[in-house]
Amino acid sequence: MISLLIIGLLALFGNVKDIMADKDSSLQAVTRASGEFSKNFYEVVAKEQEGKNLICSPLSASVVLAMAAYGAGGNTAAQMRAGLHLPSNDEVAKSGFQNLVDVLNNVKGVELRLANKVFVDKRFPLKSSYQALTTTSFRSAVDLVDFSKNVEAANTINSWCAQQTNNRIQNLIPPDSLSSDSALVLVNALYFKGNWKTKFNPSDTHDRPFYVNGVTKKNVPTMYMSASIKYGEIDELNAKFVELPYKNEELSMIIILPDKLDGLPELEKKLKNFDLRRLNDLGYERDVELFLPKFKIESTLELEPALKKLGFADMFSYNANFSGISDVPLQVAKVIQKAFIEVNEEGSEAAAATGVYMFLRGPMPMVPKIHFNVDRPSYFAIKNKDVSFFAGKIVDV
Numbered sequence: 001m002i003s004l005l006i007i008g009l010l011a012l013f014g015n016v017k018d019i020m021a022d023k024d025s026s027l028q029a030v031t032r033a034s035g036e037f038s039k040n041f042y043e044v045v046a047k048e049q050e051g052k053n054l055i056c057s058p059l060s061a062s063v064v065l066a067m068a069a070y071g072a073g074g075n076t077a078a079q080m081r082a083g084l085h086l087p088s089n090d091e092v093a094k095s096g097f098q099n100l101v102d103v104l105n106n107v108k109g110v111e112l113r114l115a116n117k118v119f120v121d122k123r124f125p126l127k128s129s130y131q132a133l134t135t136t137s138f139r140s141a142v143d144l145v146d147f148s149k150n151v152e153a154a155n156t157i158n159s160w161c162a163q164q165t166n167n168r169i170q171n172l173i174p175p176d177s178l179s180s181d182s183a184l185v186l187v188n189a190l191y192f193k194g195n196w197k198t199k200f201n202p203s204d205t206h207d208r209p210f211y212v213n214g215v216t217k218k219n220v221p222t223m224y225m226s227a228s229i230k231y232g233e234i235d236e237l238n239a240k241f242v243e244l245p246y247k248n249e250e251l252s253m254i255i256i257l258p259d260k261l262d263g264l265p266e267l268e269k270k271l272k273n274f275d276l277r278r279l280n281d282l283g284y285e286r287d288v289e290l291f292l293p294k295f296k297i298e299s300t301l302e303l304e305p306a307l308k309k310l311g312f313a314d315m316f317s318y319n320a321n322f323s324g325i326s327d328v329p330l331q332v333a334k335v336i337q338k339a340f341i342e343v344n345e346e347g348s349e350a351a352a353a354t355g356v357y358m359f360l361r362g363p364m365p366m367v368p369k370i371h372f373n374v375d376r377p378s379y380f381a382i383k384n385k386d387v388s389f390f391a392g393k394i395v396d397v
Helices: 016-021 026-048 058-069 072-085 088-106 128-137 149-163 264-271 274-284 304-309
Strands: 003-010 054-056 111-121 140-145 182-195 204-209 216-232 240-244 252-258 284-293 294-301 330-343 348-360 370-371 378-383 387-395
Touching: 026 054, 026 058, 026 088, 026 264, 026 294, 026 304, 026 387, 054 128, 054 252, 054 330, 058 072, 058 348, 058 387, 072 182, 072 216, 088 128, 088 182, 111 128, 111 149, 128 140, 140 149, 204 284, 216 274, 240 284, 252 264, 274 284, 284 294, 294 387, 304 330, 330 387, 370 387
Parallel strands: 003 182, 111 140, 284 370
Antiparallel strands: 003 348, 054 387, 111 182, 182 348, 204 216, 216 240, 216 284, 240 252, 252 378, 294 330, 330 348, 378 387
């Protein structure tokens, strides 16, 4: 079997103001599509990770799946584009991704690195039209490698990925996943690190109670801040939220805190039908005393079951059609996402990697301060007005 491996490696990115202020309809169409996919993606993944910490990147998954979708044909393309909520006009969508990448490469005030690369085995008959698509719409470069030297090829790809993500994504490609039958690896690498607009004072960080569930509690390092930040109450979710802006004020982290100590499962059930864009109107500046645990979360997610539930069934079957990538029949064997986030007094650092493994079936007002104490399992997201770049839940610290 000749295998085709598509990897997407992303981390958090910003310049939200530029993204949403841009009047280009293609860019707006892509961000709206990502927002719709994000809600469905998080709902399914969170359910599979019940009772566990979670960090995932809906955008990472949507970008790499879009790269595969535009190499698909027939029913496979129809399913993937529907699942991703992509615009019906391919040219609009492709232009939108191109604009998205270009905007992200011009972010100011945060550390951001965005790069794409296609690692192709020197024997693999990649269609020139697909190479042109990834080069133009996803701003990717092409490198020839020899997958028969699997250790050397894996080291080449992993070194590039680590370099692009400040070493947060390590050993993404196991050498034993490559062989002389491997065909190509598509990589989308994006790394973000941003400081809070208002930093937490480390001297105010102390051990405070965190309720893992309604009964069990433990003492964990918890940061403290007294500041004017956006705060709001969400009656239909039985929850409250705060929004913490990063230094460039174009990207923020939202934290949604259930009213009940054990209210996260109920909250997650309701999130799919709640438009996170409404938080822009529900919140308002208040003097808040915020208690937030320091946390670091790493997740490895096998996404095939989740994607099948979202309608991506054909690409995993013998009926898969990826004729836009090569004339040789292909199908997806595995989809994996690895993600990382760390939140501390200075700010946040995040990274994610999504891999789509494919193989051939043939040769080749003045009020008292608000107390917001994140002392229980809660939902968080790093987002702009329309799109969640990262989403997750703190269950245990």
